[in-house]
Amino acid sequence: MNPTVSAGFFFERLVKVPNWETLTPTAAAHAVQINADPDHYTPYYAPAGAVVAALVGGDSACAASAVGGTAQQLAAALVAKIDAGNITGIAPDHLKEIRWIAAGEVHANCGINLAILQVITIAVSTFGSVGISDINRLCTNQYLGNPDSSHWANGGGHAVDFYSLDRTPTTGADTNAIKLLKTLLPLMPEGSATGQVQCRAQAGTSLELAGVRQFEDTCNHVHVQVDPAFTGSLKAGA
Incomplete structure (x- = not known):
């Protein structure tokens, strides 16, 4: 019984x-x-x-159930995806940041926020393969003039840029981008944000993301970030 x-x-x-x-x-x-x-x-x-x-509760609840574990455990699972070709990168190499965390290595200004590791995990689980162009820009010395960027602020690594989803380039306004943002929305903590708002407006695919700030960004990726001061996990699901 x-x-x-x-x-x-x-x-x-x-x-x-x-x-x-x-x-x-x-x-x-x-x-x-x-x-x-x-x-x-x-x-x-x-x-x-x-x-x-x-x-x-649909995609978001299923996604939330897939991202438990420590930063090192999540990173180790992501390294397996990298080695299998399901996660790719471009120069400068940000995937090494994931590898270092998986190996338990601490490199100054090269950490990744736990929530961002969870975002990457959800993305690759949702689409099977993703391309990552940026994570911790402080690690790769890519300061682009914005001191508040979650790529850079407070040690960096509080944002991720996806240049492709399911092996298809993304503009931040395409079907895959919308699917990713809708999946992540119920899970993102207060103070989170995403870029490409004008890309979606231009494409006629504006998206209501209550609680998640949207800002203008280049239309060749999907930018997802958490507050640089945030140290917790994504929400457990809606």
Whole structure:
């Protein structure tokens, strides 16, 4: 009568079923529980999916569930994505900043905000592959004249710029950019911001982001930032 224990028993048996990943849900359940009717669970699959979708709250809640862990753990998972070619960069190299965190190395002015590591994790999980052009500009000595930039302020690393999503260049106003921002919106802490507001206006894809400031930026990337003084995690989900 304990759902946690029952589910645990079910999955322990399921993973021992040959090729269980390729079975239909009802066939997999039947292989574990040996029902009189192999198709017993077929009528319940769609309603169960609807219940789960309603409980998790869509993309943002699913994304939030994927970003737990310490900065080093998140960075290690991202390094695996880098090595697999799912995260790419351009010169100057900002991906080394992720590698250093994963290795437990501390390099002066080369840190990355935990929330930004979470943003990168959500982005690559959402699109399968992303291109990153900027993270900590203080680390790469790219001061561009704005002392308040989250790339630079308070040690740097409080912002990330994506130049491509799903191996497609982004303008900050395209479908992928809008999808990313809508996914992130419910998770971003107070004081967060994103660029390319004029790019979206020009493209007729303006976006209401309550609680997230929007500002003008070049239309060749998506800029996402948190307040340079913020030291926590993204929200757990809406």
